[in-house]
Amino acid sequence: MTADKHQQLQAQIKKLDSISTAPAILKPLLDILRQPAENVPFDKVVELASYDGAIAAQCLRLANSPLVGSRQIETVRTAIAALGIERVRSMLFGVCVNQVIPKEKWVLDPVAFWRHSLGCALVTQRMAKGIGYPEPDKAYLAGLLHDLGFLVNSILYNEDFRKCLKLALDRRSALGLCETEILGFTHCESGQLLAEHWGLPHELSETARYHHDVTELKNAGPLVCLVHLSDLLCRVCNLGYGYEEILSVELGRDSAWIPLVTAYPALSEVDLVRFTLDIEGAMDQIVTTVDSVFGKTAAAGKS
Amino acid sequence: MPTDPAFLKIRDLIYRISGIYQSEEKLYLLTSRCGRRMTAVGAKSAAEYLEHLTTRGNRDAELRLLLNEITIGETYMFRHLPQLEAMRNVILPQVMQTKGAMGFKRLRFWSAGCSTGEEPYTLAMFLLEESAKQLAGWTFDILATDLNDNSLETARAGIYGEYALRNTSETLRKKYFKVHGEKTLQASDQLKSQIRFERVNLSDGTKMLFLKGIDVIFCCNVLIYFDLASKRRVVQHFYSNLMPGGYFFLGHAESLFQVDDTFRLIHFPGTTAYWKAPAGKTGGGKK
Numbered sequence: 001m002t003a004d005k006h007q008q009l010q011a012q013i014k015k016l017d018s019i020s021t022a023p024a025i026l027k028p029l030l031d032i033l034r035q036p037a038e039n040v041p042f043d044k045v046v047e048l049a050s051y052d053g054a055i056a057a058q059c060l061r062l063a064n065s066p067l068v069g070s071r072q073i074e075t076v077r078t079a080i081a082a083l084g085i086e087r088v089r090s091m092l093f094g095v096c097v098n099q100v101i102p103k104e105k106w107v108l109d110p111v112a113f114w115r116h117s118l119g120c121a122l123v124t125q126r127m128a129k130g131i132g133y134p135e136p137d138k139a140y141l142a143g144l145l146h147d148l149g150f151l152v153n154s155i156l157y158n159e160d161f162r163k164c165l166k167l168a169l170d171r172r173s174a175l176g177l178c179e180t181e182i183l184g185f186t187h188c189e190s191g192q193l194l195a196e197h198w199g200l201p202h203e204l205s206e207t208a209r210y211h212h213d214v215t216e217l218k219n220a221g222p223l224v225c226l227v228h229l230s231d232l233l234c235r236v237c238n239l240g241y242g243y244e245e246i247l248s249v250e251l252g253r254d255s256a257w258i259p260l261v262t263a264y265p266a267l268s269e270v271d272l273v274r275f276t277l278d279i280e281g282a283m284d285q286i287v288t289t290v291d292s293v294f295g296k297t298a299a300a301g302k303s
Numbered sequence: 304m305p306t307d308p309a310f311l312k313i314r315d316l317i318y319r320i321s322g323i324y325q326s327e328e329k330l331y332l333l334t335s336r337c338g339r340r341m342t343a344v345g346a347k348s349a350a351e352y353l354e355h356l357t358t359r360g361n362r363d364a365e366l367r368l369l370l371n372e373i374t375i376g377e378t379y380m381f382r383h384l385p386q387l388e389a390m391r392n393v394i395l396p397q398v399m400q401t402k403g404a405m406g407f408k409r410l411r412f413w414s415a416g417c418s419t420g421e422e423p424y425t426l427a428m429f430l431l432e433e434s435a436k437q438l439a440g441w442t443f444d445i446l447a448t449d450l451n452d453n454s455l456e457t458a459r460a461g462i463y464g465e466y467a468l469r470n471t472s473e474t475l476r477k478k479y480f481k482v483h484g485e486k487t488l489q490a491s492d493q494l495k496s497q498i499r500f501e502r503v504n505l506s507d508g509t510k511m512l513f514l515k516g517i518d519v520i521f522c523c524n525v526l527i528y529f530d531l532a533s534k535r536r537v538v539q540h541f542y543s544n545l546m547p548g549g550y551f552f553l554g555h556a557e558s559l560f561q562v563d564d565t566f567r568l569i570h571f572p573g574t575t576a577y578w579k580a581p582a583g584k585t586g587g588g589k590k
Contacts, residue, residue: 172392236570246392249570250578271560272568273575274324281326 001185009185012156013193029092030198037086037137045088050076055095059088065288086137087289090121090144097151107154107161112242114290117144119239122286123230123279130275131264139226142207145200146227149191149208156190157183165243172246176212188212214256222263225256237279239286309349310334316356321370321527322534322558336372340365367528374524374554378418380425380463381470383523385573386552387429390519393571394550395437398518401548401581410443413517413544415505416450416525420458420498421467423447424490426521427497428471428479446514448503459500461490506533511540518546523554531562538563547581 001009029048032040049059056076063079064072073079080088094114101110124143128136153161160182167178179186191208203223211227214220232249234240251257251272261267306327314333318324325333337352344365346352355365381387398410412430414423423445430443449455464487468476480488503510505525520541526534541551542565551566552574553559559566559577566577 233570236572238573240572245572247570247572248389248393250567251570252568271324271558272570273558273560274318276570276575277324277329277556278326281328284328 001189005184006189009152009190010193013152013190013197016152016155016194016197029089029096030200032089036135037089040085040089042080042085045080045085045092046077048092049080049088055092058091058095059083062087062091062289086140090118090140091289093144094118101151101154105154105158107158107165108150109242111290112240113147113150115239115286116234116241117147118290119234119237119279119283119286120144120146120227120230122282123233124226126278126282127226127230127270127275130270131260131266133222133226133264138203139223142204142223142227143230145195145204146207146211146231147187147191148194149187149189152190152194153179153183153187165241168241168245169243172244174212174245174247175241186212214259220256220259222260225260228256229254229260233276233279237276237283239283306330306334307349309353310337312353313337313349313356316353317366317370317373318558320366320530322560322562323370323373323524323527323554323556324558325556333373337369339372340369343368370527374527378421379467379469380421380428382421382425383555383574384470385571386521386576387425389571389574389576390429391433391437394519394576395433398546398548398550399437399441402518402546408441410438410441410518411516411546412443412445413514413520414445414447415503415520415522415541417447417458417500418449418451418454419467420447420454420461420500421463422521422523423458423498423500424461424479424494427494428475431479431494431497432475443497445498446501446517447498448501448505450502450504452502455500455502459495461495462487463490505529505537505540508536508540511537511544514540514544516546517544518549520545520549520551523552524557526553527557534562538566542566542579545579547579549579551577551579553577 028044032044032048048055050056059076059079060073063082073082083091094117098110106113121140121143125136125140127133128139133139153164161179164175164178164182167182168175171178176186176188188209188211192205195205195208203221206217206221207224207227210217210220210224211231214224214228217224229251232247232251232254235245235247236249257267310330310333311327314325314330317333334349337349341347341349341352344352344355346355356362356369359365395410402408402410410430412426414426417423426445430438430445434441434443447458449458462483463480468480468488476488479491479494481491483489503514505511505522506529522541526537529537538559542563545551550569555574559568563577565579567580569576569578
């Protein structure tokens with residue numbers, strides 16, 4: 001991205017607050033997103049979830065879904081206890097983002113977007129736990145937020161971003177390549193700027209920026225490498241951006257694999273076929289979560 | 304309901320011995336298949352059945368019977384579409400480029416352990432359809448081998464019922480099959496002529512040495528019955544059988560982890576394959 005384009009994008013992002021109607025809970029929610037799940041006060045989450053009737057209803061719907069359990073849950077408080085802070089936190093974030101993007105501005109299929117984001121969160125966390133990375137919660141969050149740039153592109157560059165998606169769909173290629181061609185920047189760059197604008201921790205904005213190419217970083221840390229690999233795994237497990245991409249990936253020789261396996265030798269003991277099958281096995285859970293939380297909202301957004 | 308930990312032990316045993324893996328979310332499939340064998344041997348619990356698989360005198364035979372249960376119903380045409388998508392989108396263009404550069408216009412495929420023929424017939428239909436598209440001007444041959452004479456006989460006859468054809472479109476049925484019985488279709492002569500059926504024992508090192516110049520090998524749910532040393536030998540043979548740049552597909556849930564490190568694992572949407580990288584080639588991915 002050129003320096004001019006960077007400045008222009010930065011200025012546009014600053015205007016985002018006035019353009020979109022960010023829900024009131026966004027700011028306090030971003031505060032709790034910055035903390036490890038175990039440090040988040042339970043009452044604070046109940047308060048945020050109860051703020052909006054639609055959000056509270058979605059909490060209850062998910063808590064009463066077959067994914068969680070069969071007993072009847074009637075209050076937001078018990079729903080959150082049943083769902084767990086982590087799931088509620090990502091759900092709140094999802095609902096929030098759905099409100100940030102006006103319905104007519106969605107370019108990617110919102111269901112596909114959320115399946116990919118939640119899938120990536122889950123895979124990053126599983127991989128982090130598997131190799132002994134000390135902060136699996138942070139890994140989850142980094143996976144969840146890695147594609148923030150799509151929000152910027154959808155809201156601020158809607159028409160051109162639609163062209164990007166159409167081109168990617170026609171070519172069945174990676175969306176980022178088409179963004180560079182049409183917009184002059186990718187969702188990685190706009191994602192980094194939004195993360196910075198929202199005051200997210202540096203590691204998260206770095207992940208948003210470099211998750212497609214860790215070689216651009218001098219010393220890529222484990223978090224961005226984990227998200228990069230998880231993003232690829234999700235895309236080969238049909239949790240991509242809602243179109244069939246032509247993709248072949250050699251994870252064992254990927255640019256993110258090498259620094260990660262050096263820092264965490266346990267990674268070399270991971271059978272990648274087995275790990276992929278585990279992810280495929282967890283797909284149903286991701287799909288159920290997304291459909292029960294965002295399904296109706298998203299479907300409405302599409303029409 | 305929480306899974307009986309003995310089933311997890313059975314899952315891990317099967318993975319260790321055969322390379323077939325069932326994720327925790329899909330463990331119910333294994334549980335139901337074990338259930339059938341448990342009834343057959345009279346085991347009252349998963350723990351007792353685990354004993355049948357590990358410490359009883361007939362453990363090898365029982366393990367084989369369980370593997371049969373696990374892979375049962377695996378054979379019908381167009382069963383694993385992601386493999387064909389990977390062929391269409393990446394493997395064929397790549398292999399054609401490599402071979403084209405050497406002046407070849409012929410591709411060779413091998414269905415190793417073809418059982419009753421569903422896999423090679425699928426491949427033949429797929430390639431014939433591609434012949435009108437990217438394979439125009441190219442020829443191909445398909446070698447289909449199995450150890451079992453009865454299976455080969457069925458495969459040569461090419462007569463299939465609804466189960467085998469459940470994923471085959473009406474268009475392809477009309478194009479490549481003729482009516483045989485009330486509920487069966489038979490592969491047309493054109494389809495049959497694309498495939499050479501042959502009896503091959505994958506453990507026969509001499510025979511294996513003679514099979515050369517293959518571009519893609521399919522060997523699904525066959526190696527699971529081999530012990531580690533035999534598995535390694537067969538996989539090394541496959542490596543020699545393949546052209547540089549060739550690919551090797553296993554069954555969906557099979558893994559070569561700690562069996563082989565000469566092949567390189569490539570992920571495609573919905574499937575994985577092993578790649579024989581041409582000398583000096585460092586990366587196989589396309590993102």
